[in-house]
Amino acid sequence: MTAMSTMSTKSEMPEPRNLVAGRWVSGGEPSVAVVNPADGQVLTTIPDTAAEGVDEAVRAARAALPAWRSTTPFQRAAVLHRLATAVRGDLEPLARLITLEMGKPIGEARGETAKLADAFDYYAEEGVRVYGETIPNEQAGVTSIVRHEPVGVVGAITPWNYPLELIGWKLAAALAAGCTIVVKPSEYTPSSAVRLFGLLAGAGVPDGVANLVLGAGTAGRALASHPDLDKLAFTGSGATGAAITRSLAKAILTSMELGGSCPQIVTASADLDEAVAGCARRGFRNAGQICIAINRVYVQREVHAAFVDKLTAAVAALSVGPGLDDPDVGPVTNAEIRDRCAAHVEDAVARGAQVRAGGHSPSDLEGTWFSPTVVDDVPPDSLLGSQETFGPVVGVTPYDTAEEAIALANGTDAGLAAYLYARDLGEVFSIGHAxxxxxxxxxxxxxxxxxxxxxxxxxxxxxxEHGREGLHAYLQVKHLRIRYGQ
Structure with missing residues (x-):
């Protein structure tokens, strides 16, 4: 990247400040560099907000809660619809910030931003469909009402792989439910969150209802362990999720999406072209940096060789380049991902697997890269066969019986998403249910x-998250039992 183009991208970066009670405030001395993974250039530097700054944001959310929770769902829906409109009007700058900091192709970043707007619209509508119940009583003159009320103050810690969409799932549902919220985005991708929060006031979000704190470990630990939260929502790694659980100041509601090593099963009855296309999309979209990315593929032995040949050709044809050029696959977001990809491939090969495509970091590209990779005959107990790679690497393993495929797919601690390709209806239901x-x-x-x-x-x-269940994750049940007669 030339010096002029580096300057132009840096000029797009918003000032890295916290939003607390409707005011932009400093989170402290900038100390955490945010790097463009396509070329290794520092885009901006953010503070790691100290506990005092996080506490200020939580106090702002607590102060704003009584008024916000007393608004009607229809009033909240109007705000969320306006926010959706504001996001669509700012789609290109938001998408560019995602790509600059995270690396994904700009087309995917535009799609992510559009889905963020859709989430605001969806929860605006879902929020007005929260229904209670009237429960019969044995005693005459008594009525029981079950109603749903806001949880309260929410802390949200979000990851870098979908820096806006995964904020949106939490922010939209929490606001629709009548909660207030403090969001800490990933230190790798803070700028799109800053720009998003800059849209809140214009959409009519009252001061303090949604607050933003920037930072890394210090800010994250302070928010996760804050004693005045009513709920914590987290998306990230299993190790971090476990650490957060241990750090909670008290027993509060939590929701955690911790990713996983997702399997794909391909039976002999499958349409192989569909199965290959599905694997190429879900295994390599966003450079494999998706919680529901296909990581390990189990293919029935009769069609194993044909599947691998087709997948190898499809993956070898994927274009690779900087996200702003809109390739099929961009860089991985950081060196940790790149090094994990290399370690997983190396371990599999040492155990007898064969690299059919990719398997290395391109030497002609700056930044953090790993080539889209297919590894065949992967042992189930290898790193690639048992752990989440979270990069553009897919391992393939043949199997003989449905029972074997099910055992392999279920054989890790992961339980987020699985994929099945089969045309035999018996296989669809028996394997799908298992x-x-x-x-x-x-x-x-x-x-x-x-x-x-x-x-x-x-x-x-x-x-x-998603659906009415995603909204009810920010609501709590109350039983109101009323005696009205003799």
Whole structure:
């Protein structure tokens, strides 16, 4: 990247400040560099907000809660619809910030930003459909009403792979429910969040209802352990999720989406071209940096060789380049991902696997890169066969029986999403029901849609986002028992 183009991208970066009670404030001395993964250039530097700054944001959310929770769902819906409109009007600058800091192709970043707007619209409508119940009583003259009320003050810690969309799932549902919120975005991708929060006031979000704090470990720990939260929502790694659980100041509601090593099963009855296309999309979209990315593929032995040949050709044809050039695959976001990809491939090869495509970091590109990679005959106990790579690497393993495929797919601690390609209806239902995952996509690569619940099992977390379940994650039940007669 030339010096002039570096200056032009830096000029797009918003000032890295916290938004607290409707005011932009400093989070402290800038100390955390935000790097463009396509070329290694520093884009901006943000503070790691100290506990005092996080406390100020939580106090602002607590002060704003009584007024916000007393608004009607229809009033909140109007605000969310205006926010959706504001996001669509600012789509290109938001998308460019995602690509500059995270690396994904600009077309995917535009799609992510559009989905953010859709989330605001969806929860605006879902918020007015929160219904209670009237429960019969044995005693005459008594009525029981079950109603749903806002949880209260929410802390949200969000990741870098979908820096706006994953904020939106939490922010939209929390606001629709009548909660207030403090969001800490990833230190790798803070700028799109800063720009998003700059749209709130114009959409009519009252001061203090939604607050933003920037930072890394210091800010994250201070928010996760804050004693005045009523709920914590987290998306990230299993190790960080476990650490957060141990750090909670008291017993509060939590929802955690912790990712997972997602399997794909391809039976002999499958349409191989569909299965290959699905794997190429879900395994390599966003450079494989998706919680529901296909990581390990189990293919029935009769069609194993044909599947691998087709997948190798499809992956070798993927274009690779800087996200602003809109290739199929951009850089990985940081060196940790790049090095993990290399370690997983090296371990698999040492155990007898064969690299069929990619398998290395391109030497002619600056920044953090790993080539789209297919590895065949991957042992199930290898790193690639048992752990989440979270990069553009897919491992393939042949199997003989459905029981073997199910055992391999279920054989890790992951339980977020699984994929099944089969045309035999018996296989579709028997295997589909046996997979121990919160989301199972059959003959398609999309395990989540906005109006259906999305969440994991086992080590992939608990709680739901999307759907009415995603809204109810920010509501609590009250039983109101009223005696009105003799």
């Amino acid at each position: 997979l121990e995952f919160g989301n199972v996509a059959v003959n398609n690569p999309d395990a989540g849609i906005m109006n259906a619940p999305y969440g994991g099992r086992k080590g992939s977390g608990h709680g739901s």
